[in-house]
Amino acid sequence: MNSKFNQQLELLKATPGALTGINRGIERESLRVASNGQLAQTPHPESLGKALTHSTITTDFAESLLEFITPVSTATSVLFEQLQDIHHYTVKNLGQEQLWPMSMPCYCADEEQIELAQYGTSNIGKMKTTYREGLKNRYGSMMQIISGVHYNFSLPQQFWQLKQAPGMSEQDKASAGYMALVRNFYRFGWVIPYLFGASPALCSSFLQGKKSSLPFEALGKGTVYLPYATSLRLSDLGYTNSSQADLCVSYNALDSYLHSVEKAVNAHSLAFEKIGVKENGQYKQLNANMLQIENELYAPIRPKRVTFANEKPRHALAARGIEYIEVRSLDVNPFAAVGITPLQSYFLDVFLTWCALKPSAEFDPSRCNEYKGNFTKVVLEGRKPGITLEISREELTIPQWGEKLMLEWREVAAMLDRDNNTQSFSAALTELAPSFADPELTLSGQLLKELKSLEIDNGEFAIKLSNQYKQELASGSYQYWTEDDFTQFRVESMIKQQAIESADQVGFDEFLTQYFAKK
Template identity: 50%
Template sequence: MTQQITTRLTQLSAALADTGVLGIKRGIEREALRICEQGKFATNDHPKALGAALTHPLITTDYAETLLEFITPVSDSVEQLLSRLKDIHHATLKHLDGQRLWPLSMPCYIGNEQDIVLAKFGDSNIGKMKHVYRQGLRHRYGSAMQVISGVHYNFSLPQSFWQQLQQVEGDQQPLSDYISQRYMDLIRNFYRYGWLVAYLFGASPALCHSFLNAAESQLPFERMGKGTLYLPYATSLRLSDLGYTSSAQSALQINYNSVSEYVNSVRTAVNSYSEEFAKIGVKVDGEYRQLNANILQIENELYAPIRAKRVAKSNQTPSQALAAEGIEYIEIRALDVNPFCAEGVTEQQVRVIDSLLLACLLMDSPKMCQSELQLSRSNFNRVAIEGRNPDLSLDIAGQTRPLSEHVAQLFEYMRSAAELLDLHRPQADFSIALQEASNSVANNTTYSARILELLKSKAQDNSSLGLQWAAQYREEMLGHKLINWQNQDFTEMAEQSFKDQAAIEASDDIDFDGFLVKYFENAKN
């Protein structure tokens, strides 16, 4: 273990002896496709009983009308976080008229991509902008990639922790600047080591052959069942170049060495003209095909396994919010939907990821040049497509070693981080969760290994397994008893969301063309 992380952990353990690392703030955004009983995409629009997707605080849509997104309120309790997510699932499934939620990251059968209806957000300028943005994604990358589902995990450490760590390190800068600097340190280390999330919890080693109908792949897929393709050592096809990531963005030089450098590099990408995307056209025959012809239409188009975040104020872009007040929290985007549970993510996963994030924060984190960033992206991709290959080696921070050795060292760091997180807890929940993860590595029972074993042992298709889980989890979630809200609360939220959407539409005082001009002029500042 490096001397720096050892020293920091020892000093923090003493400094936090009376309080522990209490008050970690967490939030989850879970995506899920609505499907019919037979496994095809649902064809109806977002159900009105679920409220307005533009303004509902808990239930919205992502890329398509059929792609739901559940958003939990911020919580400082892992148990409450997951119970809230279960409540949202229950309240949603009650209004799906027998439809299920697809329990896998890679989509079910895809017929004609043009039949995927883009999400609609009403007639306000901001609603139209969100819809046109999705038109751009369709033209740029195709709809198949956009209906891949994931779980996004939001994480922030409390002020008291940052004050103690700053004191331990003898840092004298303003606390907000220190917090931003240390979050950037964490982000760089997540690029170096975050592939562990895919290795442990990647749950998309196989896919329906229809996904490749609109995509070319040089990967050596093997076939099973009637139409399932898989890679023997894959962990997360969602995170590979085939899925969640965007090869069109591979040349972007995003700088993660400081908030200011990060903001400037993102703004450069947003304001850089793309000859490739210009061929699509922006407004053709009076209809928008995309918001603009730049490398990124808006900042949200930047695909990354981790993002620096701050809740933006009205008329602020994400980078403007970061530039003004620094990093508030981070968003982990490397987590597949967990098909072994109804809500798509478990308490054990949350605690393991917390341990990894704290270890990434406390380890040395040298500045990262573009060549190292590209190498880190390559490591993510290699783990995604062949992470369980016993002969796989990774080059990390100048050290080329077998993956197993990198994993063993990471677990050593994470065990000490878990012990810090367990201070003053009645049970060693973080250490126990980490030991379960370590056992899954030793026993070859990581999520991807279990899925392939299920598929091969029964010679079944990915789709049939997904349908079994979808039916099981529908019944399980419909039987769930609400804990954090009552049915009336969800009814009132839905009604209020329509009122809020109507108010936004009524407040528009400029046409859509003028709105876009004003938005992008403001975004340059």
């Protein structure tokens, strides 16, 4: 083990409670589909409230792409009770529609069937829809109806107090620590798609007749797959952006990160200029820059800070520092009714805490392609026997990396268990450890095994799961909230949206001018 890592562990061992009070939150995306598995063509249900202002139920790119958001929780059990309740309430209010249980979309014959999410008549609501219009015109709609799970994570203040950084404020220490975490995530974040990638196959309608250089194999009536893939969602086919490949985002410090993001947001794009910004009075995108807004920067992890009304994310970070990180590389788990399991949460807590403890040298730009290359190799062929990954000039097979990393992860898990009066963190590692030696135990391995053994399409299997989960979720009971709570959430969302719409004092054009004038 690394001596500096050992020093950090010894500090933790001598400071009981330093890992008590970790904050977690989950954002789960899921398409609304008809009972036959085709994309729902109905508006966002009124019974779910207003997507612009609802505290737990909103939409992402498309009107049919639901997003469920839990509050921040310090207890994993509470976190999943809340997520279960949101799903329970939603399925009870979907009528004949269901939730799609996979990351890659259902059958969609034509991109024109995908309606952009609508957020009302306010300026901020129009801006959200216009941003999505820009995504549609830049990258196409099919990529935007892919679903994922985002995991929000922050370490307690007492953890950062262990960091030796004379002359730095507590917040600056935390911000520097989170940037170090992010760098280690880029080095070792391939373990997330390896273990939890669950999109080795997709419906051929997703390709819309486009040719791909990937060596796809066919299954069933219309499924294509890669034999050793873990997460096609994270490949160039999925929720990535090849046009951003040359963007140089710095993760060595918060200031340099913000500077590089601001540069990307303000960099003019000749390719996007050809689309046009406004035509016949209708916006085609917010602007012709490389990124319309920061959210367009596709990354597997982001440093975050809760924003004020109409505040840009980078301004919030610059003013108040990093509050938490958002992991964006999780596929929807098709074997879980709510898209993610407590086991995954416990592992993520161990892994992210380890990323914060592990010494994290600044990035050498010449080695950035190494980290991207490892990630790409794992998402396309991570279960292939004998493949190797090189990290910081050390090249090992995935089983070898797993064995090596587990030694340090178990030390971290023991500290998390101690400070949270549980054995769940260590138990999660015990359950997942064999997956490094046997890739068929991973989620992608399990899914492909099911499809091949049943000889059915990806979509047919998803419909079967969707039916099963709808019955399970609808017949369950509330664990944390009540029906009255969700009624109140819905009413509050309607009142808040109406207030926002009534408060607008300028037209949409002027609103955008003022918004982008704030550098």
